[in-house]
Amino acid sequence: MISRADADSANTETKDSSDKPFVDANDIPAFDPTTALGEPGSFPYTRGVHRTMYQQRLWTMRQFAGFGSATDTNKRFKYLLAQGTSGLSTAFDLPTLMGRDGDDPLSLGEVGRCGVAISSLADMRRLFDGIKLDQVSTSMTINAPAAILLAFYIAVAEEQGVSPDKLRGTLQNDILKEFHAQNEYVFPPQPSVDLVTDTIEYCTKHMPQWNTVSVSGYHIREAGASAAEELAFTLADGMAYVEESIKRGLDVDEFAPRLSFFFDCHNDFFEEIAKLRAARRIWAHVMRDRFGAKSERSWILRMHCQTAGVTLTEQQPMNNVVRVAFQALAGVLGGTNSLHTNSMDETFALPTQEAAKLALRTQQIIAHESNVTQTVDPLGGSYFIEKLTNEIEAKAQAIFDQIDAMGGVLSAIDRGYFRRAIAESAHKQQKQLDAGETKIVGVTDFKEDQASGIDILRITQESEDEQVARLKKLKKDRDAKRHTVALTKLKDDAKTGANVMPALIDASKADATVGEMMETMKSVFGAYSGGPEW
Amino acid sequence: MSNTQAGHATRVLLAKIGLDGHDRGVKVLARSFRDAGIEVIYTGLWQTCEATMLAALQEDVDIVGVSLLSAAHLTVMPEILRIRKQLGVEHIPIVLGGIVPDADQPKLKEMGVAAVFNPGSPLDLIIDALRELAASQQEVKLADVRAGYEKRDPRALAKLITKIQHDEDLADFKPPAGNAKIIGVTGAPGVGKSSFIAKLGRRLRDKGSKVAVVAIDPSSPITGGALLGDRLRMMAGTPDTDFFVRSLSSGGAQGALAPHCTDVIAALNGFGFDYIVVETVGAGQSDVAIRDLVDKTVLLLMPDSGDSVQFSKAGIMEIASCFVLNKCDLAGADATQAQLIGAVGDDRPVFRVSTIRDEGVDAVADWVATS
Numbered sequence: 029m030i031s032r033a034d035a036d037s038a039n040t041e042t043k044d045s046s047d048k049p050f051v052d053a054n055d056i057p058a059f060d061p062t063t064a065l066g067e068p069g070s071f072p073y074t075r076g077v078h079r080t081m082y083q084q085r086l087w088t089m090r091q092f093a094g095f096g097s098a099t100d101t102n103k104r105f106k107y108l109l110a111q112g113t114s115g116l117s118t119a120f121d122l123p124t125l126m127g128r129d130g131d132d133p134l135s136l137g138e139v140g141r142c143g144v145a146i147s148s149l150a151d152m153r154r155l156f157d158g159i160k161l162d163q164v165s166t167s168m169t170i171n172a173p174a175a176i177l178l179a180f181y182i183a184v185a186e187e188q189g190v191s192p193d194k195l196r197g198t199l200q201n202d203i204l205k206e207f208h209a210q211n212e213y214v215f216p217p218q219p220s221v222d223l224v225t226d227t228i229e230y231c232t233k234h235m236p237q238w239n240t241v242s243v244s245g246y247h248i249r250e251a252g253a254s255a256a257e258e259l260a261f262t263l264a265d266g267m268a269y270v271e272e273s274i275k276r277g278l279d280v281d282e283f284a285p286r287l288s289f290f291f292d293c294h295n296d297f298f299e300e301i302a303k304l305r306a307a308r309r310i311w312a313h314v315m316r317d318r319f320g321a322k323s324e325r326s327w328i329l330r331m332h333c334q335t336a337g338v339t340l341t342e343q344q345p346m347n348n349v350v351r352v353a354f355q356a357l358a359g360v361l362g363g364t365n366s367l368h369t370n371s372m373d374e375t376f377a378l379p380t381q382e383a384a385k386l387a388l389r390t391q392q393i394i395a396h397e398s399n400v401t402q403t404v405d406p407l408g409g410s411y412f413i414e415k416l417t418n419e420i421e422a423k424a425q426a427i428f429d430q431i432d433a434m435g436g437v438l439s440a441i442d443r444g445y446f447r448r449a450i451a452e453s454a455h456k457q458q459k460q461l462d463a464g465e466t467k468i469v470g471v472t473d474f475k476e477d478q479a480s481g482i483d484i485l486r487i488t489q490e491s492e493d494e495q496v497a498r499l500k501k502l503k504k505d506r507d508a509k510r511h512t513v514a515l516t517k518l519k520d521d522a523k524t525g526a527n528v529m530p531a532l533i534d535a536s537k538a539d540a541t542v543g544e545m546m547e548t549m550k551s552v553f554g555a556y557s558g559g560p561e562w
Numbered sequence: 563m564s565n566t567q568a569g570h571a572t573r574v575l576l577a578k579i580g581l582d583g584h585d586r587g588v589k590v591l592a593r594s595f596r597d598a599g600i601e602v603i604y605t606g607l608w609q610t611c612e613a614t615m616l617a618a619l620q621e622d623v624d625i626v627g628v629s630l631l632s633a634a635h636l637t638v639m640p641e642i643l644r645i646r647k648q649l650g651v652e653h654i655p656i657v658l659g660g661i662v663p664d665a666d667q668p669k670l671k672e673m674g675v676a677a678v679f680n681p682g683s684p685l686d687l688i689i690d691a692l693r694e695l696a697a698s699q700q701e702v703k704l705a706d707v708r709a710g711y712e713k714r715d716p717r718a719l720a721k722l723i724t725k726i727q728h729d730e731d732l733a734d735f736k737p738p739a740g741n742a743k744i745i746g747v748t749g750a751p752g753v754g755k756s757s758f759i760a761k762l763g764r765r766l767r768d769k770g771s772k773v774a775v776v777a778i779d780p781s782s783p784i785t786g787g788a789l790l791g792d793r794l795r796m797m798a799g800t801p802d803t804d805f806f807v808r809s810l811s812s813g814g815a816q817g818a819l820a821p822h823c824t825d826v827i828a829a830l831n832g833f834g835f836d837y838i839v840v841e842t843v844g845a846g847q848s849d850v851a852i853r854d855l856v857d858k859t860v861l862l863l864m865p866d867s868g869d870s871v872q873f874s875k876a877g878i879m880e881i882a883s884c885f886v887l888n889k890c891d892l893a894g895a896d897a898t899q900a901q902l903i904g905a906v907g908d909d910r911p912v913f914r915v916s917t918i919r920d921e922g923v924d925a926v927a928d929w930v931a932t933s
Contacts, residue, residue: 122580122581122582122632123581125581126581126608128581133610134580134581134608134610135580135581136580136634136637136638136641137580137632137634137636137637137638138580138581138582138632138634141632141633141634142582142632142633206583210583211583211584211585211607212583216891216918250586251585251586252586252590338586341681341682342661342680342681342682343682375661375681376661376663377633377661377663443752444752451586451589451590451593454586454589454590455589455590455593455594458590458594458685459594462684462685462686468682471682484663487633489637554891554916554918554919554920555918556918557606557757557795558606558607558794
């Protein structure tokens, strides 16, 4: 489930401690708009990655969807396309996210529950039935088994007569934040990152329109990090992927343009706008100055944003519609390239069709009625916004220095740095809430007794039983010899350190399941049970 | 009020069951409970219902708290209640935290879930509810514990350990002498003691031996609360009643051993375990107290720790019966091994292990079994 309503509050880190009730030029003493901002579409891209931004092209309204069987989700995809959504975004169920098949004992009760269950190429085929893969852009939120799901997608496209270079979309494929926050890791950190690098290498050579990694701060923030931590940890992860890919022998300007980022849009309106602006500025400098990228396309940070699931409350759920609207507006004013708005019922379950539609309408109202799109970066030059942007950049820089001093991201993971920092921030926010220092409308204040009374989506247990039965049949009917040969090849490639993508594509075609391919790689890479926790 | 009626810290096992990785809530609660003087055993991610309830039995907790944010509550909770009955620990109340629609709450209560806490439940309300549940539990009589212990009932063993920890009067009850080989495992924080013990314990168990593990974690001298997290490394593998793990809080004791550690080991020994592995807090240089309690001491180190030479000055090197260089998948293993042999000589074995890759543990298990 993507959203959760742990009591949370806006981070108060950036509150001004001075008595002055306003911000003025004294708060940004060395501010030089030429170097700090540049024009929109030019270095350091603080104001946006395109010169015209939303005047010529609105952000992509990409609504995350997936539940039950592949057939159920296929119907939702077709509905969303008909409603004017401009890209598909796939939510997988927990077993798939963890690289396990639906019939694995740990999958009990979770098949198709929080996303769609995809265990084999046959499932993927049903998921995109009747959708031409050269006509849509598809985002897949998947990490540890990302390479396998990409292999399925490539294989389905091939069956449709679509070659890999025609495919457009995004693989989340960001394993580092799993170690920090979301916990959907399987292999130890180093081989996990090697696998990500395999996909970067493969896509750089064969899928030039594919976004290889969506480096994600969303989950880090939802797990409790402050805005500055979200920003810094995410960009540090991005730098780690760049370093690993350069080590692999790739030219930075060949792969860097296909990295994208994914941030949370939380409650603190101006802080969030500042965070997105700072992200672009930091990344442009890092890519040009630290990694020596020459292409402007490597310097620009393209981002997707999602409103903060953690801020939604089950009490008075209609209030969530309002929260989402403000958070979405922050994303737009921060210059996001793509946006997902949460549905008001997501504290309870996956969204109903009606709730998902209302969330999309919220974006459409911002885009077409509010007129905030009339000029690029309308808040640029505001004393307050520029001050916040500078501050969050400085905080991020201090965190980069700490991580560098620890020997980089992987070494910091080994020391438990990220998990400890995030858990401490989460604990601090809870204490502020308990002490009444922060408020949540309808929860800590302005409470009502009546029950929510909204309809929620129910996934039936039958959905799980059917998936398990399909999987049993697949395992029985497939060509056993071809299957064994393909998995043996996968194991050999994993052992020798070859890029595993071709072997994964072959294994997919041989009807190997997600769980089987993961187990095969686990036998070489090892399994990870987590780093230091406290 | 930090304690239950009897004046002892309430003991709560917090579990995440299934594949859901949303652990923000459970970790915030773990820290808050600790601050409120509760002893928390957190079993980590990806647990089965069976492993969770077996852990609850062995740890003799007052309450099990299950965290579920995957909407699987109507599938998972009946299963956990079924296993609770099967294991005969129906006295342990089970509470649920997570996203539970209002309509499901009566169903859960009816099937036997003691309480359901939704996101946004105030912390003090949760803590009060836990204390009340813990306080309402009936005291188990020493005679019953003794009878159960003599029949080799693991529930009685778990309860006996609790009584020992609580300084209860055990009258004339003394566990019989046993034949266990007692192994101490120590080393600096972060070298991977718990993960190593989990693997070592499994290897010994696979040879048919009965294995008990005592994991000692620090507790807060101020609130009496503790976060006992070692167990989460030991949850892998099939749940098994002859693999008994008990987490103890150090109670602020010096030398990194928990009070009553001697008596707890005696209780395990008399119960018939073949091996008792004692993991200490990892206080490193001052951690030599373990020597008096054990037959063998295993010192864990890791590559490039830079601490390895320092150890040689600290006395801990002298008491080690063998050295395990863990995390040998990391760079620098050769150099650290050479450094180690340079410091301590080569009359005691040095094992190279990678628990992540599951390499090298067999050799240690063989050494433990034969030396």
